[in-house]
Amino acid sequence: MYNLLEAFIKSRTSIDDATLKMICSHFEPVKTRRNELLLNYSDVCQHYYFVNKGCIRLYTINKEGSETTRFFAFEGGFGTALPSLIEQTPAHEYMQTIERSELLRISRHNFYHLVDTVPQFAFIYRQILELGFITAQKRIYGFQGFDALEKVKWVIRHQPDFLLRVSNKMAASYLGLSPSTLSRAKARL
Amino acid sequence: MYNLLEAFIKSRTSIDDATLKMICSHFEPVKTRRNELLLNYSDVCQHYYFVNKGCIRLYTINKEGSETTRFFAFEGGFGTALPSLIEQTPAHEYMQTIERSELLRISRHNFYHLVDTVPQFAFIYRQILELGFITAQKRIYGFQGFDALEKVKWVIRHQPDFLLRVSNKMAASYLGLSPSTLSRAKARL
DNA sequence: GAAAAGCATTGCCCTAGGTCAACGTTTTCA
DNA sequence: TGAAAACGTTGACCTAGGGCAATGCTTTTC
Numbered sequence: 116m117y118n119l120l121e122a123f124i125k126s127r128t129s130i131d132d133a134t135l136k137m138i139c140s141h142f143e144p145v146k147t148r149r150n151e152l153l154l155n156y157s158d159v160c161q162h163y164y165f166v167n168k169g170c171i172r173l174y175t176i177n178k179e180g181s182e183t184t185r186f187f188a189f190e191g192g193f194g195t196a197l198p199s200l201i202e203q204t205p206a207h208e209y210m211q212t213i214e215r216s217e218l219l220r221i222s223r224h225n226f227y228h229l230v231d232t233v234p235q236f237a238f239i240y241r242q243i244l245e246l247g248f249i250t251a252q253k254r255i256y257g258f259q260g261f262d263a264l265e266k267v268k269w270v271i272r273h274q275p276d277f278l279l280r281v282s283n284k285m286a287a288s289y290l291g292l293s294p295s296t297l298s299r300a301k302a303r304l
Numbered sequence: 305m306y307n308l309l310e311a312f313i314k315s316r317t318s319i320d321d322a323t324l325k326m327i328c329s330h331f332e333p334v335k336t337r338r339n340e341l342l343l344n345y346s347d348v349c350q351h352y353y354f355v356n357k358g359c360i361r362l363y364t365i366n367k368e369g370s371e372t373t374r375f376f377a378f379e380g381g382f383g384t385a386l387p388s389l390i391e392q393t394p395a396h397e398y399m400q401t402i403e404r405s406e407l408l409r410i411s412r413h414n415f416y417h418l419v420d421t422v423p424q425f426a427f428i429y430r431q432i433l434e435l436g437f438i439t440a441q442k443r444i445y446g447f448q449g450f451d452a453l454e455k456v457k458w459v460i461r462h463q464p465d466f467l468l469r470v471s472n473k474m475a476a477s478y479l480g481l482s483p484s485t486l487s488r489a490k491a492r493l
Numbered sequence: 494g495a496a497a498a499g500c501a502t503t504g505c506c507c508t509a510g511g512t513c514a515a516c517g518t519t520t521t522c523a
Numbered sequence: 524t525g526a527a528a529a530c531g532t533t534g535a536c537c538t539a540g541g542g543c544a545a546t547g548c549t550t551t552t553c
Contacts, residue, residue, distance in 0.1 A: 175445055183448050185441060198438045208445075230430075237426065241419075244433035249387045251440035252374060256364055256397075259372045259480045262539070283501060291448045293541055298502050451509070472531060485510055487532050 116144055119167050119191055120219055127242060128235040138229060138236060142219040147212040154210035160199035162220040166192050169216020170280065174288065175208045184289040187281065193243055213281065258291065263300040266290045305333055308356050308380055309408055316431060317424040327418060327425060331408040336401040343399035349388035351409040355381050358405020359469065363477065364397045373478040376470065382432055402470065447480065452489040455479045 117139045124135060142165065147153070153171070154160055164171060171194040173186040185208065188194030199206035200223055212218070221229075229236040257269055270277050270290065278286055278301075287297040306328045313324060331354065336342070342360070343349055353360060360383040362375040374397065377383030388395035389412055401407070410418075418425040446458055459466050459479065467475055467490070476486040 177449065181449065183445050185445050197434070198441065201434050201438070237430075241426075241430065241433065244430065244437055245386070245390050248433055248437045248440060249390070251437060251444060252387070255440060255444060256372050256374045260366065260370065284499095294501075295503080295542085296540055299540090302502080473529095482511055483531075484512085484533080488510090491532080 116167065116217070117142070117219070120165050123165070123191060124235075124239060127239050130235045134233060134235065138233065141225040141229060142221045145218045145220050147216045147218060149214050150211060151216075152209060152211050154196055154199075154206055154208075156207060156209060157205045158199075159203055160196040160206055160210075161223050163193060163195045163200065163223070163226045164188070165219040165221075166190055166194065167217040167219055169212050169214050169218070171210060171216070171218070172213050172281075172285065173208055173210050182288045183291075184285055187277075187289070189280065197247075213285065263290075263292055263296050264303055266292065267297070267300045267304065305356065305406070306331070306408070309354050312354070312380060313424075313428060316428050319424045323422060323424065327422065330414045330418060331410045334407045334409050336405045336407060338403050339400060341398060341400050343385055343388075343395055343397075345396060345398060346394045347388075348392055349385040349395055349399075350412050352382060352384045352389065352412070352415045353377070354408040354410075355379055355383065356406040356408055358401050358403050358407070360399060360405070360407070361402050361470075361474065362397055362399050371477045372480075373474055376466075376478070378469065386436075402474065452479075452481055452485050453492055455481065456486070456489045456493065 120139060120142065121135055124130060124138065144167075145164075147169070153162075153164070156176075166188050168190060170190075171188040172184060173194065173196060174182050174184045176182050186194065194210070196206045196208055196210055198204070199208075203223075230240050231237070253273075257273075258266060261269065267278075267290070270286075281289075283297055283301075284294050287294045290297060292300070309328060309331065310324055313319060313327065333356075334353075336358070342351075342353070345365075355377050357379060359379075360377040361373060362383065362385060363371050363373045365371050375383065383399075385395045385397055385399055387393070388397075392412075419429050420426070442462075446462075447455060450458065456467075456479070459475075470478075472486060472490075473483050476483045479486060481489070
């Protein structure tokens with residue numbers, strides 16, 4: 116259950132086994148079902164999640180009722196509603212597992228405790244933030260000015276299995292396209 | 305010259321004067337002119353910048369020759385080409401001061417040295433990253449599905465002086481609109 | 494295992510916004 | 524300070540992509 120998390124940590128920093136076990140002991144396994152909601156619109160997020168199996172999706176619904184997907188975390192990735200977790204404010208977004216999943220979750224309190232007391236963990240968190248920031252930036256300037264077909268080619272290049280893992284509808288809401296337009300773009304590949 | 309930087313740090317963490325002075329001593333003042341290029345497309349970024357006066361802009365130019373603005377840093381903000389600085393790869397983007405500016409810059413080496421040795425500085429960097437990540441995310445899901453008018457209202461709400469500080473052309477390239485469309489949207493406010 | 498609900502795909506129509514060009518104003522710099 | 528370059532605004536035109544609906548396929552549910 117903890118193999119993937121241990122591998123994740125070991126691949127990013129050198130760490131002794133005792134510290135590694137200590138870190139992992141703060142993570143609690145959670146099994147979820149397809150479309151299970153981990154966080155509701157007005158909830159305040161209290162956990163950081165590591166995806167051992169399955170997939171977490173973060174999304175919002177606007178006044179007109181249409182969904183926008185902000186982020187996917189697949190196996191071996193971390194995911195949470197960061198603004199809410201950090202500022203302890205209502206999330207104004209939803210977090211769900213889109214398929215039957217096995218997650219490891221750590222409370223906000225324990226997470227920041229580890230960040231403050233375990234240098235290796237602070238280092239890994241810094242890496243997660245830096246990478247997350249870079250990815251978000253790339254998505255912004257990557258998509259700006261792209262037409263539908265270019266967006267599709269972009270995801271295929273940067274996340275090859277993305278279109279195979281998530282539904283057409285969810286992929287469309289991530290790419291900022293309507294399902295019909297995404298469908299047509301894929302047909303033109 | 306260092307007042308704004310000191311205020312920035314003091315407002316975010318409690319710190320003794322000696323440490324504060326020590327941190328500031330690693331920052332070197334740089335004066336720049338309007339449209340001065342701080343970083344070229346194939347450069348590898350070596351500095352983190354703090355804006356004491358003026359404004360830094362980060363942007364790219366695509367094959368067709370049109371600009372996309374990724375980020376602005378105004379007085380009291382930090383800015384750099386983060387992916388390049390972190391990964392030490394060619395930036396594939398440009399960094400410039402859009403007006404006569406006074407910057408404080410710190411080398412990558414000294415920056416990470418401070419992060420690794422001064423806990424208060426590590427904490428501030430973590431805050432910068434968290435905030436940057438949140439801002440980037442908000443921009444993504446804030447803009448997705450917005451029409452031109454909504455985007456303009458969004459910046460006015462979130463960065464009230466933005467449209468006053470930067471040219472119509474640059475604002476348009478930040479919002480993902482053509483200059484004409486931005487012009488028309490402002491006329492409809 | 495049958496009924497129902499949800500999804501992907503595709504055709505038709507329409508609108509938001511991009512391109513291009515013209516014009517007046519502001520900025521630049523020699 | 525004056526010529527030239529750059530910019531903002533606006534009009535005319537055109538196209539990419541959204542909305543809606545029909546059809547067939549897949550998945551869920553009881």
